[in-house]
Amino acid sequence: MDTVARGTEVLSHGDRGSDSRETDTELKELAAALALAEAPGLGPVSLRELIDESGSARELLRRARRSRPPFAPTVRRRLAGVRPVSVEQVRKLAHRGIRLLAYGSDGYPERLNHLYDPPVLLYLRGSLDLVDRRSRGIVAIVGTRRATPYGRRMAREIAAGLAEAGWAVVSGMARGIDGEAHAAALDAGGATIGVLGSGLNFAYPAAHRPLYRRMVRSGLLVSEFAPSTPPAPGLFPRRNRIIAALAKAVVVVQAPARSGALITADHALDLGRDVLAVPGPVGLEPSVGTHHLLRDGAAVATCAADVLDQVKGPYGGAVSGQPESRSRGGEREQEAEVRLRGSAGRVLERLSTGPANADELVRASTRPVPEALAMLGSLELEGILQRQGDGRYVLSSRDRHAGDRELERFPS
Numbered sequence: 001m002d003t004v005a006r007g008t009e010v011l012s013h014g015d016r017g018s019d020s021r022e023t024d025t026e027l028k029e030l031a032a033a034l035a036l037a038e039a040p041g042l043g044p045v046s047l048r049e050l051i052d053e054s055g056s057a058r059e060l061l062r063r064a065r066r067s068r069p070p071f072a073p074t075v076r077r078r079l080a081g082v083r084p085v086s087v088e089q090v091r092k093l094a095h096r097g098i099r100l101l102a103y104g105s106d107g108y109p110e111r112l113n114h115l116y117d118p119p120v121l122l123y124l125r126g127s128l129d130l131v132d133r134r135s136r137g138i139v140a141i142v143g144t145r146r147a148t149p150y151g152r153r154m155a156r157e158i159a160a161g162l163a164e165a166g167w168a169v170v171s172g173m174a175r176g177i178d179g180e181a182h183a184a185a186l187d188a189g190g191a192t193i194g195v196l197g198s199g200l201n202f203a204y205p206a207a208h209r210p211l212y213r214r215m216v217r218s219g220l221l222v223s224e225f226a227p228s229t230p231p232a233p234g235l236f237p238r239r240n241r242i243i244a245a246l247a248k249a250v251v252v253v254q255a256p257a258r259s260g261a262l263i264t265a266d267h268a269l270d271l272g273r274d275v276l277a278v279p280g281p282v283g284l285e286p287s288v289g290t291h292h293l294l295r296d297g298a299a300v301a302t303c304a305a306d307v308l309d310q311v312k313g314p315y316g317g318a319v320s321g322q323p324e325s326r327s328r329g330g331e332r333e334q335e336a337e338v339r340l341r342g343s344a345g346r347v348l349e350r351l352s353t354g355p356a357n358a359d360e361l362v363r364a365s366t367r368p369v370p371e372a373l374a375m376l377g378s379l380e381l382e383g384i385l386q387r388q389g390d391g392r393y394v395l396s397s398r399d400r401h402a403g404d405r406e407l408e409r410f411p412s
Helices: 001-008 022-036 046-054 059-066 072-079 087-097 110-114 148-163 177-187 206-216 233-246 261-270 285-295 304-312 342-351 356-364 369-381 403-409
Strands: 099-102 121-126 138-142 168-171 192-195 220-223 249-252 274-276 385-387 393-395
Touching: 022 046, 022 059, 022 087, 022 099, 046 059, 046 356, 059 072, 072 369, 087 099, 087 285, 087 385, 087 393, 099 369, 110 233, 121 206, 121 249, 138 148, 138 177, 138 261, 148 168, 148 177, 148 220, 148 249, 168 177, 168 233, 177 192, 192 206, 192 261, 206 220, 220 285, 233 261, 233 369, 249 285, 249 304, 261 385, 274 285, 285 369, 342 356, 342 369, 356 369, 369 385
Parallel strands: 138 168, 138 249, 168 192, 192 220, 249 274
Antiparallel strands: 099 121, 121 220, 385 393
């Protein structure tokens, strides 16, 4: 964590946002969601279920403060640990240019509700109207940090063509393919959304600081993590599910065999989104993952027109219009051939009895929620865990050595 944090730059709060435009009731709802999002011991799945059951974050807190709250004892104890957040704290974030969107609110992106574990709270800087573009749509462009000149050129050409056609481009603000896609969309006068693997205070990588500033002025930055959260390897796989959910289609430009871009493609398939891949030179490492996608049925993307034909054609989305049924468990539900100690070992021990959701694994790890979720992301990237279509985790028997190297490079 320290090595990663030293490589980042904290974003300046010099350009202040206007005061919050929400009503007093909306501000109180945001304050309640903020309190719940920072609560110890409450994972995203449990929070989503509790908010759905109560009707809103504010009502959930109100029920929790009753003398006899209608919750199981373990849930009651965790809710008792929620620290109150004032409306003034929400206003202070707005004054720094950071706006909030709470799960269940009117402005919350409808497409994120397709996730098994949608973020309870989103932090945003930039043009808020980009986050839920129902009219023209959003396409994700993702790929490796170690992009070749060919990959960079293809990312820019596809992103610029989509932007000129009125589509927003979403990606993960990483080096390589992500950065090229964001910059090309802005250069074309289009819209682009960056989903971060850190809080909004951090510009990572440091070389992207100018791009961050452009995104705040002309695009949108989104994070599910509190602004002070530094980047960590395990947080990047978690942000990939948001990229996939926001998009109507995911275009993988270049990706080695073990890549965060392929995790994004997996999420997209589970959500019933289109997946396209750019063919590359045979024998090059950045082509391996994209060629595997093409072999498995991904559509070919050689230009923006290919992507537009896919998302606007008669079969845009999954062929049936429903999320593809993909059981990634089955034969993979076998104990990984690794022996890890401490909290990771407790997670593997829990999964040896069968699939489990994120909240169950957080509890098994006995670590604070943010640290436990980051650990799950790292284990997923290493190939030790896999997420099924229903959002639950299973053990995987895939080779993990490439994943170890990818983790050292900081996952894209």
